[in-house]
Amino acid sequence: MAKPVLLIGVGVVALTIISVLLLAAQTSEVSGEVKCPFCGSKEVWTPIGTKSENFLWKCFNCGKTWSKTYSEEAYRDWLHRTPVIVRDMVLKFVAAKHPDAKQLLPPKPVWSVQQLSQDKVVYKCGGWIISVEKTEEGYKVTLDFSATRIPGYIGIPHRIVWTGIFTFDGKIVEESYGHYY
Ligand SMILES: [Zn+2]
Numbered sequence: 001m002a003k004p005v006l007l008i009g010v011g012v013v014a015l016t017i018i019s020v021l022l023l024a025a026q027t028s029e030v031s032g033e034v035k036c037p038f039c040g041s042k043e044v045w046t047p048i049g050t051k052s053e054n055f056l057w058k059c060f061n062c063g064k065t066w067s068k069t070y071s072e073e074a075y076r077d078w079l080h081r082t083p084v085i086v087r088d089m090v091l092k093f094v095a096a097k098h099p100d101a102k103q104l105l106p107p108k109p110v111w112s113v114q115q116l117s118q119d120k121v122v123y124k125c126g127g128w129i130i131s132v133e134k135t136e137e138g139y140k141v142t143l144d145f146s147a148t149r150i151p152g153y154i155g156i157p158h159r160i161v162w163t164g165i166f167t168f169d170g171k172i173v174e175e176s177y178g179h180y181y
Contacts, residue, residue, distance in 0.1 A: 032071050034078035038064045043085050044078075045170035058170060060089055083121045083132040086139045086166045087111075091130075093172045094143060094162055100179050101160050104145055126150060132166075139166040156181060 034057075035042045041061035046053055054075050058065045070078070095102040106126035114122040119134040127149040133140045143162040147153050158181045164174045 032074045034070050034074050036062060036064065037066055037068075038062050042081070043088065045085070046078075047170065048168040050169070060085075060170075083134075083139070086132050086141060087123055087130055090141045090143065090162075090164065090166060090172060093174075094177075097174070098160075098162075098177060098179075101143075101145070101162070101177075104147075104160065127153075137165055138168050140164075141166055 036059035111123040
């Protein structure tokens with residue numbers, strides 16, 4: 001009489017173990033991704049090339065900081081995303097500092113991507129050409145807008161060129177800005 005009950009009991013224990021293992025696998029996968037634990041933003045930074053690399057993190061979206069060492073794979077994924085983070089942070093910086101450039105930025109840009117070398121990527125959209133190159137000093141960024149690149153543009157030709165550095169510790173240094181008519 002006790003046998004079926006025992007079998008059911010063993011079955012329940014086995015199912016519980018399996019579900020706990022599955023849950024653990026899911027949780028570790030989610031927490032392994034490099035993103036802000038407070039707001040979920042993926043626009044986060046760690047000081048590259050210092051003792052705090054892959055340990056101290058800062059979120060560009062909510063400004064909070066945390067310490068965590070992510071797995072090598074998760075960290076490599078983040079490193080691979082850095083040109084996109086650099087591009088978008090520089091665009092925010094330029095938009096905040098130069099209202100004349102802000103009004104020319106595409107509101108919902110869909111960037112075409114050209115990987116020119118292992119360290120250099122070029123993005124294009126709506127008359128803008130943005131190049132991000134990883135150098136020894138940091139990420140060298142050039143923003144270049146020309147109205148004449150926009151198909152069907154019939155206004156006055158004008159051009160914007162911004163150059164600067166996104167440092168390995170996550171700061172933006174403007175080197176030059178010009179809006180030429
Ligand atoms: Zn955040």
